[in-house]
Amino acid sequence: MIIAQNTSSLGKVGDDQYLRLPDANIVATDSLCITRENLEEVIAAKAMMCIHGDAGLGKTFSVNASLRDIAPQQSYRIQFRARPTPRYIRSMLFDALAIVGKPPSRPAEFDRLLKGVLAEEFRIFICDEAQWQSTECFEYWRHLWDDKHTDMAVVFVGGGDCYRVLSREPMLASRIYIWQEFRRMSLDQVYSVIPAFHPIWEDADPVDIEFVDDKAAHGNFRSWAKITLHTVRALSRAEQHRVDRDVLLRVFSKLGGRS
Structure with a gap:
C-alpha cells in the first residue's frame, strides 16, 4: 500500500487567528x-x-x-x-x-x-x-x-x-x-491576556478593557478578536493610535444587538 505525505496539516500559525487578525x-x-x-x-x-x-x-x-x-x-x-x-x-x-x-x-x-x-x-x-x-x-x-x-x-x-x-x-x-x-476568561484573565494579544491593547486604559469585556466581549476570545479588528480599522480611519471610549462606542455599533 502506498501512502502519500500527510496532507491533513494543521495549517500555518496565522490561519488559526479568527479573521486572520494582523x-x-x-x-x-x-x-x-x-x-x-x-x-x-x-x-x-x-x-x-x-x-x-x-x-x-x-x-x-x-x-x-x-x-x-x-x-x-x-x-x-x-x-x-x-x-x-x-x-x-x-x-x-x-x-x-x-x-x-x-x-x-x-x-x-x-x-x-x-x-x-x-x-x-x-x-x-x-x-x-x-x-x-x-x-x-x-x-x-x-x-x-x-x-x-x-x-x-x-x-x-x-x-x-x-x-x-x-x-x-x-x-x-x-x-x-x-x-x-x-470556559470564558475571567476579568483578571482578560487584564492579563488581552494587552499581550494585540498591540492596540498594550497601552489601553484598564478601565476601557473592562468596559469592552463587560459590554461586548464577555470573556470570549473570538469576540475579542472581532472587536480588535474593528478597533484597528476605526483607529486608522480616525488617524489616532490610542483606544478611547468614542472609538469603542463606534465599534460596538457594528456588533449587532440593540443599543
Whole structure:
C-alpha cells in the first residue's frame, strides 16, 4: 500500500487567528497551557480525549497550536459536516491519510484497508465539531481505536453540548482518558491576556478593557478578536493610535444587538 505525505496539516500559525487578525500574538493562556499538557498525556497513552466548551473560547486554536509544536506530522484534522455517517468518516479518513488508489466499495473491505494503514505508524486524529456525530459514528471511532493493531489517539473537539452528546455514549465515554472544559476568561484573565494579544491593547486604559469585556466581549476570545479588528480599522480611519471610549462606542455599533 502506498501512502502519500500527510496532507491533513494543521495549517500555518496565522490561519488559526479568527479573521486572520494582523499583528495578533499567541498568548499562553491557562487554557492553552492545560491543552498542551493534556495532549502530551493523551499522546503518551495513545488514548482518547474530549475538549468541549462554548463557541469562540479558543478550543481549536489551542489544539492546533499545541499539536503544531508536539506532533505536526502525526496529526490529522478531520472536519465534519452536520450529521456525518460512518461511510462519510471512512471517506474522510481515506482522503486525510492520502491513500493512493480507489476507495473500496464494501464497508468490510474499506475497514480492512483503513485498519491496515492505521497499524503502520502512530497518528493523532482531531475530530472537530464532534457533537454532530451520531451513535454509529462514535461506535466507528471506538471500533477503530479498540482494534489491537491500530496505533492512534483521538481528540474530540466540540461545542457547548459536546460533553452531553459524548457522555450519553457509555461505550465511548468510558474510554475517554481526559475531559477538558473550556470556559470564558475571567476579568483578571482578560487584564492579563488581552494587552499581550494585540498591540492596540498594550497601552489601553484598564478601565476601557473592562468596559469592552463587560459590554461586548464577555470573556470570549473570538469576540475579542472581532472587536480588535474593528478597533484597528476605526483607529486608522480616525488617524489616532490610542483606544478611547468614542472609538469603542463606534465599534460596538457594528456588533449587532440593540443599543
